[in-house]
Amino acid sequence: MKIGIDKIGFYTPHLYVDMNKLAVSRGVEPEKFTIGIGQDRMALAPITQDSVTLAANAALEILDEEDREKIDYVIFGTESGVDNSKSAAVYVHGLLGLNPYARSVEVKQACFGATAAIQMAKGHIALHPESKVLVLGSDIARYGLNTSGESTQGAGAVAMVISKDPRIMVLEEQEVCLTDDIMDFWRPVYSDKAYVDGKFSNEQYILFFQKVWKAYKEKTGLQLKDFEAICYHLPYTKMGLKALRTVLDETTENVQERLKGNYQISTQYNRNVGNIYTGSLYLSLLSLLELNEDLSPGARIGLYSYGSGAVGEFFTGVLEPDYRDHLNTEAHKQLFEGRKEVTVSEYEAIFQEVLPTDGSSVELDITEDPATICLAGIKEHSRQYVNKNR
Ligand code: HMG
Helix, strand or coil: CEEEEEEEEECCCCEEHHHHHHHHHHHCCCCHHHHHHHEEEEEEEECCCCCHHHHHHHCCCCCHHHHHHHHHEEEEECCCCCCCCCHHHHHHHHHHHHCCCEEEEECCEEECCHHHHHHHHHHHHHCCCCCEEEEEEHHHHHHHHCCCCHHEEEEEEEEEEEEEEEEEEECCCCEEEEEECCCCCCCCCCCCCCCHHHHHHHHHHHHHHHHHHHHHHHHHHHCCHHEEEEECCCCCCCHHHHHHCCCHCCCCHHHHHHHHHHHHHHHHHHHHHHHCCCHHHHHHHHHHHHCCCCCCCCCCCEEEEEECEEEEEEEEEECCCCCHHHHHHHHHHHHCCEECCCHHHHHHHHHHHHHCCCCCCCCCCCCCCCCCCEEEECCHHHHHHHCCCC
């Protein structure tokens, strides 16, 4: 049975910071951020967006009535969860009006969460071929003002419908995973910002890639020439390139050029959004599919997922004949074009605006937020979400 990605949606908040201006304000050369890190714009979540609303907005653009009926499993990958008990998936299930006879759960392993969700979805479809699974990857990456991680922040979500006979990409059966207990990046439960050993995390990301790629080649006999492109988890767009470069000498110049060219295309959306943790790899895939007009059906795409702590995986997908007809390229173009730039001082003020943590209630003004689904406040310890269309 063919199982894979039937639909893919994306949402990022309407605010962004220009990385050139952030660099000037931080006293570094703009090229450090735009070339050394490889980021042009950083998406910024207003207080009225959290991981739940970002995910629900991403799913809203792809679901039709049939999906709402057939989805019987919602799996939400995130490391920006809003509750230690209730899953973000249950909130999204309610906000989207999905079939009540569904299972809804949250999964966590840093940026790897959405990949774990996809693999769980594949298993579910194999057992229940008529059902559909909604997979969500949604996060807000926060390191703090004036930190070395600041240039790698971002916010956004990707939503995917996983089903049999998918219309976009079939996920192939072979994959290689790797786990190692390391402290490269983590966020203790008492902190709203991540702790990171930046250099170590870069090294581990590359090491994990080299290990899973080597094991994958041994397992399958496939080589770089068998791939049209490889998409990477992108904490910042230079990161995947560093990993790709370490294996390019395995192949011919033609294949090297193809992989490097497609890498650039697969990083365009991420370059303008920043790190969205769990959704990042799938945003890169979306960038490749929507911006490369020469990709042929049948093309095999490699996917490298990495979640600090750490778990890595290399797996693959093959494009379906009419995949292009099932993308929302124009809607995403409008989403990017409709965003509003904020100054560095406005960004700093928005960044520091946080929800109360002492149990008090708050009402938020959602009139300035163009998103359909917003967080309108907290009342008696309970988050108040609003779907403006319902
Ligand atoms: P830093 O210390 O600010 O930057 O930290 P740097 O000094 O390493 O410089 C960065 C690059 O800019 C270097 O290039 C410089 O040479 C270059 P490289 O040598 O690395 O290729 N540079 C310039 N280039 C052009 N013109 C200039 C210029 N100046 C310097 N004028 C770091 C950077 C990424 C470490 C930091 O931002 C950080 O800690 N970020 C967060 C951690 C992270 O993103 N790690 C990535 C791997 S771990 C991962 O992917 C998982 C994660 O997503 C979390 C999860 O799983 O949940 C993070």
